[in-house]
Amino acid sequence: MFNNLSDKLDKALHVLKGHGSITEVNVAETLKEVRRALLDADVNFKTAKEFTVRVKEKALGQDVLTTLQPGQLMVKLVKDELTELMGGDAEGINLSGNPSVILMSGLQGSGKTTFSGKLANYLKNKKTKKPLLVACDVYRPAAIDQLHVVGEQIGVEVFSDRGNNDPVAISQAGIAHAKANGYNVVIIDTAGRLAVDEAMMTEISNIHKAIQPQETLFVVDSMTGQDAVNTAKAFNDILNFDGVILTKLDGDTRGGAAISIKSVVNKPIKFIGTGEKMEAIDVFYPSRMADRILG
Ligand code: GDP
Numbered sequence: 001m002f003n004n005l006s007d008k009l010d011k012a013l014h015v016l017k018g019h020g021s022i023t024e025v026n027v028a029e030t031l032k033e034v035r036r037a038l039l040d041a042d043v044n045f046k047t048a049k050e051f052t053v054r055v056k057e058k059a060l061g062q063d064v065l066t067t068l069q070p071g072q073l074m075v076k077l078v079k080d081e082l083t084e085l086m087g088g089d090a091e092g093i094n095l096s097g098n099p100s101v102i103l104m105s106g107l108q109g110s111g112k113t114t115f116s117g118k119l120a121n122y123l124k125n126k127k128t129k130k131p132l133l134v135a136c137d138v139y140r141p142a143a144i145d146q147l148h149v150v151g152e153q154i155g156v157e158v159f160s161d162r163g164n165n166d167p168v169a170i171s172q173a174g175i176a177h178a179k180a181n182g183y184n185v186v187i188i189d190t191a192g193r194l195a196v197d198e199a200m201m202t203e204i205s206n207i208h209k210a211i212q213p214q215e216t217l218f219v220v221d222s223m224t225g226q227d228a229v230n231t232a233k234a235f236n237d238i239l240n241f242d243g244v245i246l247t248k249l250d251g252d253t254r255g256g257a258a259i260s261i262k263s264v265v266n267k268p269i270k271f272i273g274t275g276e277k278m279e280a281i282d283v284f285y286p287s288r289m290a291d292r293i294l295g
Contacts (some may be wrong), residue, residue: 002255002293007035010295013078017071027059027074034078040226042256047085047263055081079290085259086286091268093243095129097214099178103171105204105235106219108192111247111273114141115191115219118273118281123158123185132183134174135160135209136167137191147189154278157183167191167203167212175211186188188207188213196234205238217242217270220257222249228257229264236265246284247273256291 012033016022031052037126038048058077094100102119104112116133123129133151135158137143144160147160151158171188178186190207193200208216218241220228228246235241244261249272262268269284 001249005041005255006293013075016074022070027087029047031056041254044260047260077147079262079294082290085263086289087262087268090283090285094214099184099186101213102215103188103210103213104217108194109174110219110221112219113146113189115273118278120156120187121208121278122281128182129185131156132184133158134188136170138167139191140163142239168206171207171211200221201238208239217243217245219245222246222253222257224255225253229260234267243268243270245271250274
């Protein structure tokens, strides 16, 4: 994960490690390399620029020029700033409703159905939660089948209505089914298109308005870099979602989406997907991710 970025940042900061004392020019050169590494990792231009400006201010404010180990201090400052950029403290999901309704949004192929299953499994293992999955993709019968397969795999019931082509009605019926049968979490998997289009946005917005979920999650493939950030913006404008799920972090991801998304849409990344299996789900901890990036 993020190997390229880690190597480049390490190289950029390593230059300072050998120095007992450094100059403002050394700091500026190092931060230029840091910025280049972030841009190469597909971090949004504005985010990368602001990042280095903030680190520079802190470095000069904290007397990095006279400290005994300037290299170490710079690594710490960069790590702290990365943590802040990715969201500061980890944020959980709101499960206060009875049932708590969680709406999944995102493009087709982003990993919504897989993540719906992972989240249901994760919550089911918490013992106090009894989740129900609801299949609301009325365009692709295969998507409904896929959710049933996932449900069977993890032992969670899937509510679907194949004859119905109204996703709002299906989601409402799913919630009613949950209430009648003692489910305390409802996870609604919706249809996604290959690109943001008006019809999809209207549909998800209608579902959102009708069911008023406790939690709306936006699922995005981290491998898509800046496209992930742009798609997040488009969905956030319509849904004002509560959190982001970054999938496929096990792939050859450059890191741009993970690093930029919070600062662009101002919503936390809540979970990450790290594989195709149902167990490949992790709570997103910005500080742990920053540790991983900086080694
Ligand atoms: P949806 O169209 O948004 O519902 O996406 P799917 O859940 O069908 O996922 C699309 C593809 O991505 C499937 O082949 C999944 O197995 C795969 N996938 C989903 N999440 C992950 C992940 O975290 N890591 C990897 N490697 N593959 C994933």
